[in-house]
Structure formats: C-alpha cells, structure tokens
Amino acid sequence: MPQSTLARLQDDLGVAVSTDADVLDASREDRSGWRSATPPLAVVHAASVAEVQQVMRIAYATGTPVVPRGAGTGLAGGAIASPGAIVLxxxxxxxxxxxxEADELAVVEPGxxxxxxxxxxxxLGLWFAPDPASRAISTIGGNIATNAGGLLCAKYGVTREAVLGLAVVLADGRLLRTGHRTVKGVTGYDLTALMTGSEGTLGVIVEATxxxxxxxxxEVVTVAAAFSGVDAAAAASAAVAAARIRPAVLELIDAAGLARVAAHLGPHGIAGTPIEHIAPGETFLLAQSDAEGAGIEADLIAEIFAATGGRVSRSADAAAGERLLDIRRAMHPALAAxxxxxxxxxxxPRSRLPEMFRAIEEIGRRYDIEIPTIAHAGDGNLHPNFVFTGDEVPDHVWAAADDxxxxxxxxxxxLTGEHGVGVLKRRWLADELGDDSYELQRGIKALFDPTGILNPGVMFEASAR
Amino acid sequence: MPQSTLARLQDDLGVAVSTDADVLDASREDRSGWRSATPPLAVVHAASVAEVQQVMRIAYATGTPVVPRGAGTGLAGGAIASPGAIVLxxxxxxxxxxxxEADELAVVEPGxxxxxxxxxxxxLGLWFAPDPASRAISTIGGNIATNAGGLLCAKYGVTREAVLGLAVVLADGRLLRTGHRTVKGVTGYDLTALMTGSEGTLGVIVEATxxxxxxxxxEVVTVAAAFSGVDAAAAASAAVAAARIRPAVLELIDAAGLARVAAHLGPHGIAGTPIEHIAPGETFLLAQSDAEGAGIEADLIAEIFAATGGRVSRSADAAAGERLLDIRRAMHPALAAxxxxxxxxxxxPRSRLPEMFRAIEEIGRRYDIEIPTIAHAGDGNLHPNFVFTGDEVPDHVWAAADDxxxxxxxxxxxLTGEHGVGVLKRRWLADELGDDSYELQRGIKALFDPTGILNPGVMFEASAR
Known part of the structure; x- marks a missing residue:
C-alpha cells in the first residue's frame, strides 16, 4: 500500500513539515485580501535546496500540487494554499x-x-534597485517570481533587469541553472527572463544571482505639488517627460485618494506641505531626483510644476523630503483604515494616463463607488483601489474591475503592471494575450510542468491543465 | 502534381523572389567569415508583414527551411543560407x-x-541605447534577434532591456504580438524576452516597439591611458568599479592588439595620444563618462588611471575624444588588413578578466598564434581575435577557440556575450547549458517550430530537430 504524501513528507523532512492549524490557515491568504477556500495539506518550511528538491520529488511522484511561497506579501493570490496542496x-x-563587490553582484537564497x-x-556603496513598496517585508524570491516593479522603474528598470541568473528546482526535483555571473550572455534562450515573473508555475526559485x-x-531632491485636478497633474507629468527629464520617482495621487490621505495624516502630518490647504478635487504629484545633477533636475521639475499650475514645495533636505514621501506612503494606510x-x-502608455483617470472616474460613477487611485506617473502604472467591507470582494467591485x-x-x-496575475486575474489573461499567445504560454507551462503540479490555478485556470 | 516551392513563392510574391546567382551567393555569408556550403533555394525580399506571413505559410506547407536575415552583419553565422532554404x-x-515622444517609444519595421x-x-532629444559596434550598418531586427550588446551595456543595458514588445510571424504564418507599450507589464510569461536573442529560431520578427x-x-568626457601590461590595465579597470564608478564606456586593448592598432594608424594617427610612444607589451584603457557630473566622474577616473600607473590623457573636447575613440575603432581594420x-x-565576470587575459596568452602560446584581444572591461566581455589566411578557419584556430x-x-x-551562437558555436551550446537546460531549450524550440523549418542548424545542431 503506498505511503500517503503527508507521511512521506514527514519521513523525509521531519519537523520542516507543519500541519499546525494556525500555520495552515496563515498560508491561505496574502496581502490581496483573497483567501483560499480550504487549508493546504501541509506547509513545508524548506531550509535548503536539497529539501526543496525532495519536496518536489515527492510531489511529482504523488501528483500533489505545490505552492511556492515567500513572505506572503503578494497582491494577486499567487502564493496561497490551494486544495490538497503542499505550501512550500x-x-x-x-x-x-x-x-x-568587484563584480557588483550578490548571490542570495530566495527568502x-x-x-x-x-x-x-x-x-559597500551598492544597491539592489528593484523597490516594490513592500521591500521591507517582501522576499527577493517573491520579487523575482512576480517581476516586481515599484517606484523607481522608469529610471532603474523592473526586477527582470536586475537578475543575472537563477537556480530553479524543476517540477520533478531536478536543479536547473540559468544565466551567468556576467551582464552579457546570449548562449541559448533567456530562461532567466522566462522564469522572472512566472509566479511559481514553471519551477521553484532557490537561488538568485x-x-x-x-x-x-x-544628493536626493524632492519636489511635490498640489494641482487643481488630475488633468493638471497629468499634464505636469507629461511636461516633465517632454523636457526629457526622467526623475527617479514620479507619483500621482488623485483627488479621492488625496482627500483620504489628508484626513488620515491630520493637520500635523500635512503642515507645511503643498496639501496643507487642499481644496476639493485637488491632486498631488511628487517627484524625486537623485544622482549627479539632482539639484538642477529638481529645479527644472519645480519650474514645470509651477508653470502647469502647481503649488510647489522643493526640498533637498532629507527629513523634509521624507515628509513629502510620507504623503504618498500614507495612501494605503488611509484606505485600509x-x-x-x-x-x-x-x-x-504614459500618454494615456488622463484617459485612464477619466475612465476610472466614469467607472466609479457607473457602479456608484469611489476608486481612489495612485499612479506611478513616470511609467503609466496605476493602482486604483476598491475599499469594501466583509471578507469577499463584492460582485459589483469585480464588475468595475473588469471594465x-x-x-x-x-x-x-x-491588466497588471507589477503585481502579477495570480488567481485574481487569471480569468482576464486570455483576453489580453489573445489565443495564439495564450496557447504558446500554455505550451511553455506544459513543457516545464507536464503533470501540472506547480501552482495550479495561478495564471491559468486550473481546468486548463 | 504539387507545385514546387519556388513556383509557389514566385506565384504569390512575384518580383520579391530572387534566384539571381549573385543575390543567392551574397546570402551565403555574414561578417563572421563563415560561408555556407551551398546557395539557398531563393532569396525573398519581403516588403510587408503579409508577405512574410505568405512566405511562412508556403514554407510550412512544403517543409522548406527559412533563414530570416537583416543586413547580414552577424558574427556567428546566424543568418546565412542553408541548403535548400528560403532566405527571408x-x-x-x-x-x-x-x-x-510622450511615451518615449518607437515602433519600427525590422529592417x-x-x-x-x-x-x-x-x-527629438531621444535615443535608442543598444549600440553594437555595427550600429551604422546593422538592423534593429538583427539587434533584437541576437540580443546585441555593444560598448555601453554596463551602464545602459543590453538590447533586451530596450524592447517593449514585438510582432512575430510564427512558423505556420500566424502573427503573434508580445509585450506592451508600457515599461511595466507582467501579464503571462515574458515572450518578448524569450524572442530577444532567439536568432530566428522561434519566429520572424516583423515589428518592434x-x-x-x-x-x-x-558633457561627454573621454579619459584614455597606456599601461605597462594587461594586468595593470585590468587593475585600473577594477579600481574604477571599486570606486563605484560606472562609466558609459570602458574598453581595454591588450598589447598584441595595441601594437597592431598603432602600426595601422601610423605616427599621424596616434600623435598626442597616450599611445604615441608605446613600448612593447603596453596596453590601452579608454573610458568615457556622460550625463550630469561627467567631468567629476572623469576626473576620478583619470586619478585612478594615473595612480595605477597609466599615462593618462583626458579630454572634454569632442574632437579630441573622437581621436581617442578612433584608437579603439581601429582595432578591427588593423587586424583585417x-x-x-x-x-x-x-x-x-569582471573580476576574472586578468585570469582570462592570461589564459588567452597561454592558449596563444600553446597553438603558436597571436590572439589580439579587446575587451569591454566594464562588463567583462572580451573579443579575442584570430587572424588567418584563406577561406576556411584553420583547425588549430578552432582548437584554440575551444580551449x-x-x-x-x-x-x-x-562562450558568447553578445554575438550569438549561430552555426559557429552550436557545438559548444550543450556543454555550457548542461543537459537539463539544453533539453528545455530544445523543447521551447519544438513548441514554436514543431516541424523545424525556422533557421535549422542555428543554435542547435540540425540533427537535433
């Protein structure tokens, strides 16, 4: 009689295997608000490549789904327990x-x-550029699995551009190495890029170069301004680009978001900033310049903001700059409250930001909901937020999201600039990709994961395998 | 009786199809010195996406190999006529x-x-950063198909980082679109990156965003110096990195190369430069700084070059900077003469440059050949050159290359930083990748090109399909 999957895990991995109800329960959600219907079979806290390989060998032999998971800070349900799965x-x-230091590279484990x-x-005077807003709490492995973005991408690129090579445990437990310790390298297809953003559906990332x-x-110089409306702020953002300026940070908060932020921070939090005396409908734009010439660049940005009607604050002082950034950082807490x-x-595309903001406003009216929105204006990535009560995302919110x-x-x-498809957006994937691309992507999935045990239900509908 | 492939091409594509002996012959080679054994069936000069699709439909229906080709400036035999093939x-x-301008993007045809x-x-104040040395004569499609590098990659990245999306004609003639008009986008696997560097083996690139x-x-400031040997120049290059400086250009010419360059340029060409009075064994290092703070950065570089024993020349004057760059540019003509x-x-990896230079010297001694070498020292990419007479690469040169x-x-x-695998290096591909990666890459090839008509023999051994 074949040994059960759980017994095999426990035999081979001992105390790394948890079936504690609280541990299982915690693996059912990430930061998206989504919660899986059932707990997993087990959570395995792997401590080595060999342990990951052993988990995959058992999973492969028994046809058990595996959900690779880092810190659980995802925003698309890409790393949450699925029924009967091993959460790795x-x-x-x-x-x-x-x-x-000499090669300006780091080799790290995924956690x-x-x-x-x-x-x-x-x-050491060095820096790993990918900067998701979650960077204090999210893992490098998760950053790579989602090809995470952040505030700095227009200037410094997305995660993919900062990954030279990977070690990946394949579905059957073999260890694949991709890439090089060099910036250049064109020997064969770019499997490093293919793995980056694959959301645990092609393999388990166990090491990254x-x-x-x-x-x-x-210096770092911060320029912030309040504008009469979203069109004015978007115009200011476009004028910065037209002046061939690419600031490190360029963030736009719409009126609905800004009102909530101001209320959340209170009079003390906004004193002395451009939003100290906001009128209804006003919006906020924040730019940060760094590196040599930051002062000159910030001066140009401040001029542009003023010329496009902004009430401008400019600061080369670190503490004052942080106070301006705190306005942007307060967006999520203000909503979560x-x-x-x-x-x-x-x-x-950046040029379509005004249209997208108008569409969001129109969708909000259509469904009678407020959709406070923040945008990485430098790269055209918007985060419209839906605030609701209860555990489940209401149907009309999904309908609005669909629009x-x-x-x-x-x-x-x-439909996703940096968070990933996960389970939340898989139903729209084929629509965006078109049939030919969807079919090829399914083919790639089948090539790497022929028995469909790697994060089933993520990215593709589970029925699709 | 089925119509012949050539007749079908001529019927459907008319004068775009050439069987002129000179045209066929020209398609047998690129800039690598490699020449295919036989001319192709035909050369089709496609003028539209529809024509490319029609060629692929005919090729797919008749099982005819297709070799996509741009300007023919490749250095690995990746786009040369193969027996019985249609050169597209x-x-x-x-x-x-x-x-x-607003979205800082361009949409171009591949040619x-x-x-x-x-x-x-x-x-417009805009710039497409990929800068292969061939940029005046090479096509964007070819740059993408090889994921071309160049002199600026350490600072500005490789071609892959400058491609947002592609239109690709698949093996059976369908048109696939990948990517977005945005910097960010994580909807599904990164097929844009997969296509970049795929050397015409997965599809035909017909449009690029x-x-x-x-x-x-x-300003642009150039700093150049002569050093007593390759170790001293490599040490200077490492010291620049250690000072956390990432110049736009950092090029190193070894002693064998520099002697040939100096002889080629003659006294007039080198007057007033650091190589005016070179001694045997001296090497050359050239750095260029750009953007805000270039002057400060160049001063630091000049100090480092001097402190590591270099005879330094620094110039913020464009014409004088060009004269220094001309030394680097003379490398290929000097050898080709x-x-x-x-x-x-x-x-x-950059830190291994001294070891690699020593190995090249040792290999040169072993095979009794001089191997003049130039390196993109900023990113560790070396171009060791073999100079020989006759049409065929001699066996001992391949043996040395193998080492x-x-x-x-x-x-x-x-084994290839930026030129690609082509036909020249396919025999080493599996060795570098390892069996698991090689097998997965073959699987990807089979997924996109199930009948093996796309550039057979390139990247993988023809027998491998």
Missing amino acids: DLSRMNRILEIS VLNGDLNDALAP LRLRPIARG SGQVLIEDVAV MFRTAVALGGT | DLSRMNRILEIS VLNGDLNDALAP LRLRPIARG SGQVLIEDVAV MFRTAVALGGT
Missing part, C-alpha cells in the same frame, strides 16, 4: 550567500528580504 | 512606423538600421 515556504532560506539585502549592501548598482553620488482594500494594478482591465488593454496597456 | 530578407521592411533610427531620434531614453544632459579575422566573444570557450565557462562566464 521558502522564507527560511534567507541567507545572503555572496556579495561580490532574503529585499530590505535586508539592501541593508547589507549599503555600507543579482545585478547590483553603485549607489548614485549626489476604512475597510478591506483591493489594490488594482493596470498600466497604460477597468478592458479599458487599460484597449489603451495599449495591461 | 527583411532589409526592405525599413520604415519607422511611429515615434511617440530599420540602428543608426538610421538614432538619426531620426536625435533631433522600442523603449527610448532621453539623451543625457551634460593582414588577413581574415575570426572575432570571438567570450564573457567572464578559450571552456576557460570562459569555467570562470563563470559564457
């Missing part, structure tokens, strides 16, 4: 294996937190 | 379809020359 928790594989790596790098950057010399938040993640996704794609954009 | 020449698809695009962009950059403000040149293309590839891989590098 990689957060204990959190060693920085190597930092090469290293983005922020911890950067803390280790800073004294990361490209580092020198920390830029020069009044309910569950579903953060959407569409992206459109939004279709609009973004029609404007030449995408 | 895309050089007439050379329209710039769109330049969006647009890299230099022509940049000429069109410059008046390219990410542009603002032309950097500030004395025979056929096989340009190799290994890459190693070199194995050394580069053993040092954590790759």
Whole structure:
C-alpha cells in the first residue's frame, strides 16, 4: 500500500513539515485580501535546496500540487494554499550567500528580504534597485517570481533587469541553472527572463544571482505639488517627460485618494506641505531626483510644476523630503483604515494616463463607488483601489474591475503592471494575450510542468491543465 | 502534381523572389567569415508583414527551411543560407512606423538600421541605447534577434532591456504580438524576452516597439591611458568599479592588439595620444563618462588611471575624444588588413578578466598564434581575435577557440556575450547549458517550430530537430 504524501513528507523532512492549524490557515491568504477556500495539506518550511528538491520529488511522484511561497506579501493570490496542496515556504532560506563587490553582484537564497539585502549592501556603496513598496517585508524570491516593479522603474528598470541568473528546482526535483555571473550572455534562450515573473508555475526559485548598482553620488531632491485636478497633474507629468527629464520617482495621487490621505495624516502630518490647504478635487504629484545633477533636475521639475499650475514645495533636505514621501506612503494606510482594500494594478502608455483617470472616474460613477487611485506617473502604472467591507470582494467591485482591465488593454496597456496575475486575474489573461499567445504560454507551462503540479490555478485556470 | 516551392513563392510574391546567382551567393555569408556550403533555394525580399506571413505559410506547407536575415552583419553565422532554404530578407521592411515622444517609444519595421533610427531620434532629444559596434550598418531586427550588446551595456543595458514588445510571424504564418507599450507589464510569461536573442529560431520578427531614453544632459568626457601590461590595465579597470564608478564606456586593448592598432594608424594617427610612444607589451584603457557630473566622474577616473600607473590623457573636447575613440575603432581594420579575422566573444565576470587575459596568452602560446584581444572591461566581455589566411578557419584556430570557450565557462562566464551562437558555436551550446537546460531549450524550440523549418542548424545542431 503506498505511503500517503503527508507521511512521506514527514519521513523525509521531519519537523520542516507543519500541519499546525494556525500555520495552515496563515498560508491561505496574502496581502490581496483573497483567501483560499480550504487549508493546504501541509506547509513545508524548506531550509535548503536539497529539501526543496525532495519536496518536489515527492510531489511529482504523488501528483500533489505545490505552492511556492515567500513572505506572503503578494497582491494577486499567487502564493496561497490551494486544495490538497503542499505550501512550500521558502522564507527560511534567507541567507545572503555572496556579495561580490568587484563584480557588483550578490548571490542570495530566495527568502532574503529585499530590505535586508539592501541593508547589507549599503555600507559597500551598492544597491539592489528593484523597490516594490513592500521591500521591507517582501522576499527577493517573491520579487523575482512576480517581476516586481515599484517606484523607481522608469529610471532603474523592473526586477527582470536586475537578475543575472537563477537556480530553479524543476517540477520533478531536478536543479536547473540559468544565466551567468556576467551582464552579457546570449548562449541559448533567456530562461532567466522566462522564469522572472512566472509566479511559481514553471519551477521553484532557490537561488538568485543579482545585478547590483553603485549607489548614485549626489544628493536626493524632492519636489511635490498640489494641482487643481488630475488633468493638471497629468499634464505636469507629461511636461516633465517632454523636457526629457526622467526623475527617479514620479507619483500621482488623485483627488479621492488625496482627500483620504489628508484626513488620515491630520493637520500635523500635512503642515507645511503643498496639501496643507487642499481644496476639493485637488491632486498631488511628487517627484524625486537623485544622482549627479539632482539639484538642477529638481529645479527644472519645480519650474514645470509651477508653470502647469502647481503649488510647489522643493526640498533637498532629507527629513523634509521624507515628509513629502510620507504623503504618498500614507495612501494605503488611509484606505485600509476604512475597510478591506483591493489594490488594482493596470498600466497604460504614459500618454494615456488622463484617459485612464477619466475612465476610472466614469467607472466609479457607473457602479456608484469611489476608486481612489495612485499612479506611478513616470511609467503609466496605476493602482486604483476598491475599499469594501466583509471578507469577499463584492460582485459589483469585480464588475468595475473588469471594465477597468478592458479599458487599460484597449489603451495599449495591461491588466497588471507589477503585481502579477495570480488567481485574481487569471480569468482576464486570455483576453489580453489573445489565443495564439495564450496557447504558446500554455505550451511553455506544459513543457516545464507536464503533470501540472506547480501552482495550479495561478495564471491559468486550473481546468486548463 | 504539387507545385514546387519556388513556383509557389514566385506565384504569390512575384518580383520579391530572387534566384539571381549573385543575390543567392551574397546570402551565403555574414561578417563572421563563415560561408555556407551551398546557395539557398531563393532569396525573398519581403516588403510587408503579409508577405512574410505568405512566405511562412508556403514554407510550412512544403517543409522548406527559412533563414530570416537583416543586413547580414552577424558574427556567428546566424543568418546565412542553408541548403535548400528560403532566405527571408527583411532589409526592405525599413520604415519607422511611429515615434511617440510622450511615451518615449518607437515602433519600427525590422529592417530599420540602428543608426538610421538614432538619426531620426536625435533631433527629438531621444535615443535608442543598444549600440553594437555595427550600429551604422546593422538592423534593429538583427539587434533584437541576437540580443546585441555593444560598448555601453554596463551602464545602459543590453538590447533586451530596450524592447517593449514585438510582432512575430510564427512558423505556420500566424502573427503573434508580445509585450506592451508600457515599461511595466507582467501579464503571462515574458515572450518578448524569450524572442530577444532567439536568432530566428522561434519566429520572424516583423515589428518592434522600442523603449527610448532621453539623451543625457551634460558633457561627454573621454579619459584614455597606456599601461605597462594587461594586468595593470585590468587593475585600473577594477579600481574604477571599486570606486563605484560606472562609466558609459570602458574598453581595454591588450598589447598584441595595441601594437597592431598603432602600426595601422601610423605616427599621424596616434600623435598626442597616450599611445604615441608605446613600448612593447603596453596596453590601452579608454573610458568615457556622460550625463550630469561627467567631468567629476572623469576626473576620478583619470586619478585612478594615473595612480595605477597609466599615462593618462583626458579630454572634454569632442574632437579630441573622437581621436581617442578612433584608437579603439581601429582595432578591427588593423587586424583585417593582414588577413581574415575570426572575432570571438567570450564573457567572464569582471573580476576574472586578468585570469582570462592570461589564459588567452597561454592558449596563444600553446597553438603558436597571436590572439589580439579587446575587451569591454566594464562588463567583462572580451573579443579575442584570430587572424588567418584563406577561406576556411584553420583547425588549430578552432582548437584554440575551444580551449578559450571552456576557460570562459569555467570562470563563470559564457562562450558568447553578445554575438550569438549561430552555426559557429552550436557545438559548444550543450556543454555550457548542461543537459537539463539544453533539453528545455530544445523543447521551447519544438513548441514554436514543431516541424523545424525556422533557421535549422542555428543554435542547435540540425540533427537535433
């Protein structure tokens, strides 16, 4: 009689295997607000590549689904327990294996937190550029699995551009190495890029060789302004681009978002900032320049903001700059204070930002909901937020999100700029990709995961395998 | 009786189909010195996506191999006629379809020359960063098909990072669109990156959406120095990195190369430069800084070069900077003046450059050949050159190259940094990738090209399909 999957896991992996009800329950959700219907079979806290390989061998032999998971900070339900699955928790594989100053690279285990790596790098004058807003709490493995974005992408690129190579445990437990320790390398297809953003559906990332950057010399200068409306702020953002300026950060908060932020921070939090005396309908734009010439660039930005009608504040002082950034950082807490938040993640070509903002407003009116929105204006990535009460995302919210996704794609954009497809957006995937691309992507999935055990239901409908 | 492939092509594509002996013959070679054994069946000069689709439909129906080709400037035999093949020449698809200043992107046909695009962009203050040395004569389609590198990659990235989306004609004639008009986008697997560098083996690139950059403000400052040997120059290069400086250009010419360059340029060409009075064994290092702070950065570099024993020349004057760059540019002409040149293309982690240079010297001694070498020192990509006479690469040159590839891989590098695998290096592909990766890559090839008609023999052994 064949031994049960759980017994085999326990035999081979011992105390790394947890069936504790609280542990199982915690693996049912991420930061998206989504919660899986059932707990998993077990959570395995792998501590080594060999353990990950052993889990995959057992899963492969028994046809058991595996959900690779890091810190659980995802926003698309890409790493949550599915029925009968092994949740393969990689957060204990959190060693920085190597930092090469000479080659400006780091080799890390997947569970290293983005922020911890950067803390280790800073004294060396080096920096891992990918900067999701979650960087203090999210893992490098998760950043790579979702090809995470962040605030700095227009200038410094997405995660894919900072990954030189990977070690990946395949569905059957074999260990695949991709890429090089070099910036260049064109030997064969780019499997490193293919794995980046694949959301645990092609393999389990167990090691990453990361490209580092020198920390830029020069100061950091912050420019912020309040504008009469979203069109004015978008026009100011477009004028910055037209002046051939690419600031490190360029963030736009719409009127609905800004009103909530101002209320949340209170009079003390906004004193002395451009939003100290906001009128209804006003919006906020924040730019940050870094590196050599930051002061000159910030001056140009401040001029542009003023010329397009902004009430401008400029600061080269770190503390004052942080106070301005705090306004942007307050967006999520301000929303979370009044309910569950579903953060959407569409992206459109930068020139279509005003149209997308208008569409969001129109969709809000149609469904009678407010949709406070923040945008990475430098790269056209918008986060419209739905605030609701209760555990389940209401149907009319999904209907509104559906309208939004279709609009973004029609404007030449995408339904997810940086959060991933996960389980939340899989039903729109084929619509955006078209049949030919969808079919090829399914083919790639089948090639790497012929028995469909890797994160089933993520990215593709489970029935599709 | 079924119509012949050639007759079908002629019926459907008319004068676009050439069987002129000179045209067929010209398609047998690229700039690698490699020449295919036989001419192709025909060369089709496609002028539209529809024509490319029609060629692929005929090829698919008749099982005829297709070799996509741009300007024929490749260095790995990746786009040369194979027996019985249709050479699909895309050089007439050379329209710039769109330049969006607001979105900092361009949409181009594959036959647009890299230099022509940049000429069109410059008046707008925009720039397509990929800069292969061939940029004046190579096509964007070819740049993408090989994931071309160049001199600027350490600072500005490889071609992959400048491609937002593609239109690709698949093996059976269907048109696939990948990517977005946005910098961010994580909807499904990254097929844009998969296609980039796939050397015509997965599909025919017929349109590309390219990410542009603002032309950097500030001056361009050039610093060059002669050093007593390759170790001293490599040490200077490492010291630049250690100072957390990432110049736009950092090029190293070894002693064998520099002697030939100096002889080629003559006394007039080198007067006033650091190589005016070179001693035997001296080497050359050239750095260029751009953007805001270029002057400060160049001062630091000049100090480092001097402190590591270099005879330094620094120039912020454009003409004087060009004279220094001319030394680097003279490398290939200097070699080509004395025979056929096989340009190799290994890459190693930057810190291993001294070891790689020593290995090249040792390999040269072993096979009794001089191997003049130039390196993109900023990213560890070396071009060791073999100069020989006659049409065929001599066996002992391949044996030396073989030793070199194995050394580069053993040092954590790759056998091709930016030129591609083509037909020249396919026999080493499996060795570098390992069995698991090779098998997966073959699987991807089979998924996109089930009947093996797309550039057979390139990247993989023809027998492998």
